[in-house]
Amino acid sequence: MDVLFWPVADVLAHLAGRWHVERSVRDPASGDEGAFRGTTVFGPLAGGGLLHEESGTFTWRGVPRPAERTLRFLPxxxxxxxxxxxxxxxxxxxxxxxxxxxxxxxxxxADLYRGEFTVLDADHWRTVWRVGGPAKDLVLTTDCTRAG
Structure with a gap:
């Protein structure tokens, strides 16, 4: 079965707003697995672009802890x-x-992060990061759903 992607003419306009986030984290070498659940808000950034603010709970080896990150999405x-x-x-x-x-x-x-971003429709997109190198061996799969 072929996977169909949903083209996005303007990534910043498409991402703007609030998204529900579910991420699985897997270490193929050890078999350890974790999960993140939370929200991401893409809000206006002074000077143009979007400020990406993600917050939620990350559970690793059964231990939940608060987690957050901030990125800048510039034109x-x-x-x-x-x-x-x-x-x-x-x-x-x-x-x-x-x-x-x-x-x-x-x-x-020395680690290489390789990310594949796919847009499934107007309200769903996925990122799969494969991280490899001497310090890490991880697969992070993130599903984002637009918040109503």
């Missing part, structure tokens, strides 16, 4: 795309969903 080099940066301004990855699918990479020391 990309091509209209309709985004330049994703960490909260402190360091580059993270580019994001172009005009085809409904995008693959990005990010080096973190």
């Amino acid at each position: 990309g080099a091509v209209p309709g795309t985004a330049d994703v940066r960490f909260a402190d301004g360091r580059p993270f990855h580019d994001l172009d969903l005009t085809s409904g699918r995008h693959v990005a990479e990010h080096r973190c020391a």
